[in-house]
Amino acid sequence: MRIGLDAMGGDKAPECTIAGGVEAAKQYGYHVTMIGVEAQIRKSLRVHSYPAQNINVVDAAETIEMHEPAALSVRKKRNSSIVRGMELLKKGEFDAFVSAGNTGAVVCAATLSLRLLPGVDRPGIGVIFPTLNKPCMVIDVGANIDPKPLHLLQYGIMGDAYSKHVLNKENPIVGLLNIGEESSKGTEFVKESHMMLSESKLNFVGNIEPKEVYHGNADVVLCDGFVGNVLLKVTEGFADAASRLLRRELKRSNFITKFGAFLTIPAFKVIKKKIDAAEYGGAPLLGVDGSVIIAHGASDEKAIKNAVRVAAENVEHKVNTHVVEELQSY
Amino acid sequence: MRIGLDAMGGDKAPECTIAGGVEAAKQYGYHVTMIGVEAQIRKSLRVHSYPAQNINVVDAAETIEMHEPAALSVRKKRNSSIVRGMELLKKGEFDAFVSAGNTGAVVCAATLSLRLLPGVDRPGIGVIFPTLNKPCMVIDVGANIDPKPLHLLQYGIMGDAYSKHVLNKENPIVGLLNIGEESSKGTEFVKESHMMLSESKLNFVGNIEPKEVYHGNADVVLCDGFVGNVLLKVTEGFADAASRLLRRELKRSNFITKFGAFLTIPAFKVIKKKIDAAEYGGAPLLGVDGSVIIAHGASDEKAIKNAVRVAAENVEHKVNTHVVEELQSY
Numbered sequence: 001m002r003i004g005l006d007a008m009g010g011d012k013a014p015e016c017t018i019a020g021g022v023e024a025a026k027q028y029g030y031h032v033t034m035i036g037v038e039a040q041i042r043k044s045l046r047v048h049s050y051p052a053q054n055i056n057v058v059d060a061a062e063t064i065e066m067h068e069p070a071a072l073s074v075r076k077k078r079n080s081s082i083v084r085g086m087e088l089l090k091k092g093e094f095d096a097f098v099s100a101g102n103t104g105a106v107v108c109a110a111t112l113s114l115r116l117l118p119g120v121d122r123p124g125i126g127v128i129f130p131t132l133n134k135p136c137m138v139i140d141v142g143a144n145i146d147p148k149p150l151h152l153l154q155y156g157i158m159g160d161a162y163s164k165h166v167l168n169k170e171n172p173i174v175g176l177l178n179i180g181e182e183s184s185k186g187t188e189f190v191k192e193s194h195m196m197l198s199e200s201k202l203n204f205v206g207n208i209e210p211k212e213v214y215h216g217n218a219d220v221v222l223c224d225g226f227v228g229n230v231l232l233k234v235t236e237g238f239a240d241a242a243s244r245l246l247r248r249e250l251k252r253s254n255f256i257t258k259f260g261a262f263l264t265i266p267a268f269k270v271i272k273k274k275i276d277a278a279e280y281g282g283a284p285l286l287g288v289d290g291s292v293i294i295a296h297g298a299s300d301e302k303a304i305k306n307a308v309r310v311a312a313e314n315v316e317h318k319v320n321t322h323v324v325e326e327l328q329s330y
Numbered sequence: 331m332r333i334g335l336d337a338m339g340g341d342k343a344p345e346c347t348i349a350g351g352v353e354a355a356k357q358y359g360y361h362v363t364m365i366g367v368e369a370q371i372r373k374s375l376r377v378h379s380y381p382a383q384n385i386n387v388v389d390a391a392e393t394i395e396m397h398e399p400a401a402l403s404v405r406k407k408r409n410s411s412i413v414r415g416m417e418l419l420k421k422g423e424f425d426a427f428v429s430a431g432n433t434g435a436v437v438c439a440a441t442l443s444l445r446l447l448p449g450v451d452r453p454g455i456g457v458i459f460p461t462l463n464k465p466c467m468v469i470d471v472g473a474n475i476d477p478k479p480l481h482l483l484q485y486g487i488m489g490d491a492y493s494k495h496v497l498n499k500e501n502p503i504v505g506l507l508n509i510g511e512e513s514s515k516g517t518e519f520v521k522e523s524h525m526m527l528s529e530s531k532l533n534f535v536g537n538i539e540p541k542e543v544y545h546g547n548a549d550v551v552l553c554d555g556f557v558g559n560v561l562l563k564v565t566e567g568f569a570d571a572a573s574r575l576l577r578r579e580l581k582r583s584n585f586i587t588k589f590g591a592f593l594t595i596p597a598f599k600v601i602k603k604k605i606d607a608a609e610y611g612g613a614p615l616l617g618v619d620g621s622v623i624i625a626h627g628a629s630d631e632k633a634i635k636n637a638v639r640v641a642a643e644n645v646e647h648k649v650n651t652h653v654v655e656e657l658q659s660y
Contacts, residue, residue, distance in 0.1 A: 069514055132571050142509060146517050179472060179559040184399055187476050187556055210560045211567030226517055229509040230540045230557055231564050237541030238565050239572070241462050249597045260593020267579045267587050 001028075001312045002094035007036035007044075008063045008081040009101025010299045017100060018044040020304020025054040027305065030312060033094050035060050036081040060084040066297060070104025074112065082106055086113040089290050096291035096311035098282060100299040106292065107143045107285060114290040117320060119327035122147060123287035124155045124225070125294055126162060127232055131216025134169075137162060138177075138213070138221045139286065141228035149193040152176070152222045154327070156202050158286040159220035161326040166317045167219070175208035175218035177227060183207065189224070197222070201330065281306030284314055286323065291315050331358070331642045332424035337366030337374075338393045338411040339431025340629045347430060348374040350634020355384040357635065360642060363424050365390050366411040390414040396627060400434025404442065412436055416443040419620050426621035426641035428612060430629040436622065437473045437615060444620040447650060449657035452477060453617035454485045454555070455624055456492060457562055461546025464499075467492060468507075468543070468551045469616065471558035479523040482506070482552045484657070486532050488616040489550035491656040496647045497549070505538035505548035507557060513537065519554070527552070531660065611636030614644055616653065621645050 005021040007014045014036060022045070025032045031054050034041050038059035045055070062080040064073045074083055082101055086109040089097040099106045103125070111123055124140035139155040140147070156174045163172035176194055178186045183194050185207065197204045208221050213231065223231065250261050281303060282293035291314045295307035335351040337344045344366060352375070355362045361384050364371050368389035375385070392410040394403045404413055412431055416439040419427040429436045433455070441453055454470035469485040470477070486504045493502035506524055508516045513524050515537065527534045538551050543561065553561065580591050611633060612623035621644045625637035 067510075067512060069512075132574060145509070177560070179475070179556055179563070180397075182397060182399075190556075209567075210563035211570070213564060214567045214571035226509055226520075227557060227560055230507070230560055233509070233540035234543060234561055234564060235568050237539075237544050238568060240541070241544035242569070242572075244462060246597065249600050250594075253597050256593050257597050260590040260595075261597070263586050263590020264580075264594055265590075267576065267583050267591065270579050 001315065002031045002033065003308050003311050004033045004035060004085045004088055004094040004097040005304070005308065006081045006085050006097070006099035006101050007034040007041050009099040010295065010304070011066070011297050012300060013100065014040050014044050016299070016301050017304050019048065019301040020299070021308060022048045022050050022055065023301060023305040024308035026050055028309060028312065029054070030308065031055075031094075032308065033058055033088070035085045035088070037061060037063065058084065058088065064102050064105045066102050068102060068105065070102065070108045073102070074105050074108045082109050083113070086110055089292070090114055095315045096293060098293045098295060098304070098307050098311050100295035100297055100304065100307070103142060103294055103297070106294055110285055110288040110290065110292045114288045114292070116287055117289050117324050117327070119324065120154055120158070120287040122151045122154070123285050124151070124158065125283050126159055126286050127283040129213065131214050133216030134219065135167070136213065136216050136218055136221055138223065138228055138231065140223065140225040141232045141283065142225045143285065145224060145226040145229075147224050149189065149196045152193040153196050153200055154287070155222050156197055156200065156204070156220060157326050157330060158323050159222070160202055161322040162284065162286065162319060163219045165322045166313060166319060169219050171203050172219035173205050173217070174202045174220045174222065175205045177210065177213070177221050177223035177231070178207035179209065181207050181209060193222070281308070281310040284310070284319065289320065291319065331645065332361045332363065333638050333641050334363045334365060334415045334418055334424040334427040335634070335638065336411045336415050336427070336429035336431050337364040337371050339429040340625065340634070341396070341627050342630060343430065344370050344374050346629070346631050347634050349378065349631040350629070351638060352378045352380045352385065353631060353635040354638035356380055358639060358642065359384070360638065361385075361424075362638065363388055363418070365415045365418070367391060367393065388414065388418065394432050394435045396432050398432060398435065400432065400438045403432070404435050404438045412439050413443070416440055419622070420444055425645045426623060428623045428625060428634070428637050428641050430625035430627055430634065430637070433472060433624055433627070436624055440615055440618045440620065440622045444618045444622070446617055447619050447654050447657070449654065450484055450488070450617040452481045452484070453615055454481070454488065455613050456489055456616050457613040459543065461544050463546030464549065465497070466543065466546050466548055466551055468553065468558055468561060470553065470555040471562045471613065472555045473615065475554060475556040475559070477554050479519065479526045482523040482554075483526050483530055484617070485552050486527055486530065486534070486550060487656050487660060488653050489552070490532055491652040492614065492616065492649060493549045495652045496643060496649060499549050501533050502549035503535050503547070504532045504550045504552065505535045507540065507543070507551050507553035507561070508537035509539065511537050511539060523552070611638070611640040614640070614649065619650065621649065
C-alpha cells in the first residue's frame, strides 16, 4: 500500500504529521511518500528510526496556509504540497493521499486534478461520529456549503456504499438532519431533499433531529456542509469547554473530591478513547476520482497515523468502485 | 408582576408546568394566571398549597400538541392555551406570557396577536448559552429558519439592547456564527450579513467559529434559526450522550473507580448547575410587541419557575422599550 502524505498539513506540521506518517509506515508496513519542503522533512525525519525503503520524500517548495482562500491558493501555488500531492495521486505514484491542511484547498485541488466520479456533481466530506450505538457517518461537513437536494441524494448513495463496503453494515439506515421529525419541517432545501430521498431506493428513515445524532440510530446522516461543519465543530468546542470546566472545578475542590477524580481516571480514559476524533483518523472526501483523506487540522501523531490507516482501508475496500456501481444503479 | 403561563405547554405538562408556576408564585410573589383545560389545572393545583390570591385559572379547552403544524394549529385552535394566552397578554390581563409548548405555534400566535415592534421584520428567539467566560445570547434558535441579512442585523440590535439592559453588559460584543474566521468564508447569506453588520453601529467582532461559542468571547452570537437550532440541540444531545456514556462506563468499572466517581459528585453538581438549561429558564421571543418567554419543551418544575422569573425580569427591565429605542437610533 502506497500512501502520499501532505507533510506540511496540520496545525502541528511538519513534526507531528511526519511522526504520524513514520508510525504508519512502521506499524502497518505501508510505503509513505512525504510531500513538502524537503529540507524541513529531512530534518524532522532525522529524529525517527524507520525502514528506509518505506519512506520517500518529494519536494514541494510552497505551502498553502490554513487560512488562505482555497481556490486562489490552489491556482497560484502549483508547487504546494497539496497540489503536488494531488497530481502525484492522479499519476498513480501512490494509492491514496492524506492531508490535514487547508480543507478548502484540498477539496478544490482534488476536484481540479482528479475530477469527479461519473454521476457525482459535488464532492462531500464524510466524518465518522462516535455515538451511543454504532458509529455514524455525517456527510457533508464542509466541502459544499450551499448544496442542492440532488447533491444530498448523491451523498446518501455514497454514504450507503461506504457503510456497506467499509463499515460492513447491511442495508444502512440513511437520515436527513432536520430541526423536527415531520417531513413538513425545515427550509425549502431540506424539504425538497426529504422528498427526493423518500423517492430513492435508499433505506431512508426520514428526519434525524440534532439531539438524536449521538444516539446512533442512523448509519448515514445527510446535511449541507455549513450545518455539518457547525455540528462537528460545536461538539468539539463543547466537549473541550466541558472538560476545561471540569478541570477548573476540580482545582477548586477539596482533597476528597480531587482524590475521587484521580480514582475515576480509568473510566475517563475509556470514554476519551471512544469519542476521541484522533482514533477515527481522517474523513474520506467522497465523490472525487481518487482516494483522498482529510485529517483534522489539529491532528496529532496518532490522528495522522490513523488517517493513513483509513486511507489504506478506503483503497482496500475499493470505495470508489462501489460508489460508481451504486450511483449507476440509480 | 402578573405572568400568564401556558399550563398545557411542555412534555411534562400539565403537572410539572403547573408546579413550576406555583413555585414562582410562592417564591417571588408573582401573580400567575394558568391557562389551559380548567378541570386538569384545578386537579393538578390540588396537590399544592399556595396563596390563593396569587393564582387564577383561565379555561382554554383546546391544546396545540408539540408536533402540530404551527400556522395551521394557531388558525384552527382559537381556544387553545397558546392562542388564548397571547390574546390575554395583548389585552393587558398580565405583563408577560410563558409557554413551554409548541415553539412554532408560540412564535406564530405571538406574531399574529401582538404584532411586531416598529423596525422589526421577523421575531427571533434568543437563548442564553453558558460558556467558560460570561453567558452569551444566541439569536435565532428557530423562529426564522430562512432569514435575510437584514433580519440578522435586527437580531443584533435587539441582542445588544437585551445584553445592555437585562444582562448589564457595557458595549456588548456581537459576533456572527460562521465556519471560518475570515469575512470571505461562508454562504452568500452569511457574507452579506457580515457586510451589513460591519457597517452598523454595533460592536461587531466579526465571525465566531462554532468551536468558539463556548469560549464566551462574544455577548451576542447571530445565526439563522436552522443553524441556531442545530447548535442548541446538538449540544444538548451530545451532553446527554456523554453523561450516559460516563454512567455506562462507571457501571462496568471496578469498585475503586466507582468509589472515586462517588467522591467526585460535588464537582459534577457544580458543573451541572452551571450548564443546566433549567437554571437559565426561558428564552425571550425578541421582536414581538409584548413579553413572551419560550421555555424548553423538556422543562421540569425548576425550569418553568426560572422561565417565569426571566419573564418578570424582561418586564422589569423594559426590554421592548429599549429595543424600540435602539432600533430607532439606527
